[in-house]
Amino acid sequence: MIDKLEYLLALARERHFGRAAESCGVTQPTFSAGIRTLEETLGMPLVERSSRFQGFTPEGERVLDWARRIVGDMRAMRADIGALKRGLSGLLRIAAIPTALATITELTTPYRAMHPDVRFSIQSCTSNEVLRRLENFEIDAGVTYLDNEPIGRTRVVPFYQERYRLLTSAGALLGHRDRVSWAELGQIPLCLLTPDMQNRRILDRLLHNAGVELLPTLESNSIVVLVSHVQTGRWACVLPEKLARIFGLTEKLRAIPIVSPEEVHTVGLVLPDREPLSPLVTALVQIASQHAKDLADTP
Structure with a gap:
């Protein structure tokens, strides 16, 4: 059967x-x-x-x-029994929204240190695709927004808070500022993620609320494409704070806080809505929960 x-x-x-x-x-x-x-x-x-x-x-x-x-x-039972015999091993499949990919190392690195026989498959997906793959058992866990659009019948574990930065060259318009407002972004050529990405839908809402009816000069589903265009000095883009940090900011490339308002969204794990979870996923939950606690305890 x-x-x-x-x-x-x-x-x-x-x-x-x-x-x-x-x-x-x-x-x-x-x-x-x-x-x-x-x-x-x-x-x-x-x-x-x-x-x-x-x-x-x-x-x-x-x-x-x-x-x-x-x-x-049935799969969870087999994994649980296997873990009793061999300890944690096997393949842990995670799908994440593009803007969260840079944070996955904060899960996989401590996980690998604790369970060296576990391997990882990390996939980049839209938020809708994360939920679809989770429902159809194509992945074991997803990383996506928890508080913006419906996430269906899933278990959730908050991971971190997402804040937004204007990534631009120091010599560009607004590049010298310590902070900018969402309304001011209508003055500059922006490259943004494509509309199928939830991050883009969040930005569209924020810009619309600030009175900016924006037609981006460039769209892509690749963060690398966006940042490479910003590095030319002729474009700017809006990225989550954590993601902006990984691109080796220099005197020529700045990540400027966007305020008025300062938007914050929760990103975290989405998991199958069942009990018990598989041993591989249970270990992931423990690491994500500890990471969130450490962030909360940091002044």
Whole structure:
């Protein structure tokens, strides 16, 4: 039965019978037969069929919810028993929004020191993609905003507070300032993340509230692209404070606090809404919680 539920999860993830079968390592006829066997066992159709996959029936959507719980619990049980025998080992899969990628080392470095047999896979995703991958068991944990847009049925662990900086060259307009307002950003050519990024939607709201109807001169889903353009001295961008720090600020490149208002958002872990969590994820929660406590205790 578990393997048939795995098939169902693969179909929800891939939305295509052939790709779902390939991801499960079986032929498409074997895969389709497995789905039909599951339907016969439960006595109800689960998939809307035609010449191609069209979605799940209402009953299929409900079974899919149960499949996620059952398969998740089974994987967690196997990992828990394995940890009793060997200690923590295996692959921990994390997806993070681009603006949080620079902070992942604050999780993985202490984790690796405590559990050297654990390996990591870090993926860059939009906030919506983080939640989708978590729901479909493609990742073990996500790092995203916790307080701006809905995050569905997930467990959350606050990690740090995000504040914003204007990244610009010292010789550019506003580059000499100690702080700037959101309204003043309408005076300069900005390059920003693309609108599918939640960070961009936050910035659009802040700029709109400040009376700035901005059409960016450049958009990209890559932080590296944004910063490389700022380094030419002809653009500026808005980045989270933690991210701005990693680009080797010099006398020519400055990160200036943006105030009026000073916006703060909570970034943290999103986790499967189940108990118990897998040992790998439990260890991650402990490290993230300790990091957040250390930040709170720092004057």
